[in-house]
Amino acid sequence: MTTTYRNKPDWFKINIHNGEEYKQVKKVILENKLHTVCEEARCPNRNECWNKGTATFLILGRICTRACRFCGVENGNPRQNIDADEPFRIAKAVKALKLKHAVITSVTRDDLPDGGATYFALTIQSIRKYIQDCSIEVLIPDFSGNENSIDIVLDARPDILNHNIETVPRLYPLVRAKASYERSLMILRKASRAGFITKSGLMVGLGEKREELIDAMKDLRNAGCHILTIGQYLQPKSGKMPVEHYYSPEDFNYLKAIGMEMGFRYVESGPFVRSSYNAPKHFEKL
Template sequence: MLYKKNIIFNQQIKETYTHLKELELNTICVEGNCPNIGECFSKGKMTFLILGDTCTRNCLYCNVNKSKRGKELNFGEIENIKKIISLHRLNSVVITSVTRDDLIDGGSHYYALLCKELKEFNNKVSIEILTPDFGYDEKSINTIITSHADILSHNIELTQSLYKKYRPVGNYTKSLDILKQYAQSGKKSKSAFIIGFGETDDDIKQTIYDIASTNIHYLSIGQYLAPSKNHLKPLKYYSHEYFQTLSEWVKENFNFEKIDVSFYSRSSYLDA
């Protein structure tokens, strides 16, 4: 795959793979074939993928398995996340999920239960949740806002012009509404999108304006990389200089608390 980073398999990375396998835990790092996996695993960073490994949406750029029905919820997963927190002495976790349009609450109560149990297990562990849109259901979004998570994140994913083609079930405007609610929750909030699908410079800047208007705290922008040979190829690879210039423009024009704008940036790559 183009632009994949080389991984030098040190002890920490090997142990992470082994423990994830033994505990039957999914991560978006592995399922999404993330280019940062070596770097993150060697620093004890990983993003757990809950609600199964099968997504009910069909976004063309994503590597996760897809089907109309997801997997049965596995409540044993909560205990296993606690075990890996202990094994790797994690002081923060990032949790994301597939989209579960086949569940009445989209899995929002499972998110809330997991956060509650993790805080009861160790309230010093910071919990960031990167959520799907829950079909834009207000009750589900409220369940997330009132959960024990410390950081609420929802990715805009793409510029608005590309939604119809690449993210047909998503709704850009409604996702911005979720961000507004996350930003007003009193918790830290975060969003990200990737570029390389044929969007224009104006599309990128407009998306940044739109995200900034929600008042979220953290923003990441990175290059789309095809997760496998069978996936959509990027229409454009932006240079490191382009990202550098964009990063400076964002710093000059907006008041995000933190930004991470670079070729390899991903939402969970930015330490919140």
């Protein structure tokens, strides 16, 4: 890979434009009282995706029970609060936006016995009930390694099971102390062996070494992961992990080439790439 940058490079900029599609997405989200990871995690691609008429829905509220040091989502105690009507409202929003590929994710809910798995299943079922020609991708938390919870989601038959390993194992204690690298690989392995298309994502720029990154990619392939996303880590707000270095566009092209050589069916690699960025295209490419 080429030389990385300690400070944000000049080319690391986003064009902000709010067109009619953007306004329609915002209107549908507000009318249905929904949350999106685009907003809660301060995603750099929100304008681009909303201008394409798509968004990633965030279920189970906006308060996460964990406090990962890379994430901008609010953390705290949700006190087992659940919005029972949310799956239906998400289906309404998917229909209103005429989505052909819906992406559903959630905060981590360690306060719930099944980690919220039942509500993933209910959301999948609700979308399928009202929209017949929409593929569904779920980006799930680790459910504390509860295999029964994973089975609940898989039994609802999502088209893609996405679970991010986020970073290399050495950085887990620093970046996501309550998570487990091996646990995340187990989830992907379990879903892949059950015949599901699996997907995972890595952030770069947290202080990982190139060899560690390549090894993590190998681990994902060995776990049966089919689709990989690689993007630049950006500090979401003060108090979170600082960026150790910025990767160049050439670096991301290199990582994509390495991933494709490893046998991933598709690799989305770029500075602003996030888990659900270009998600409909990933499904179409399979």
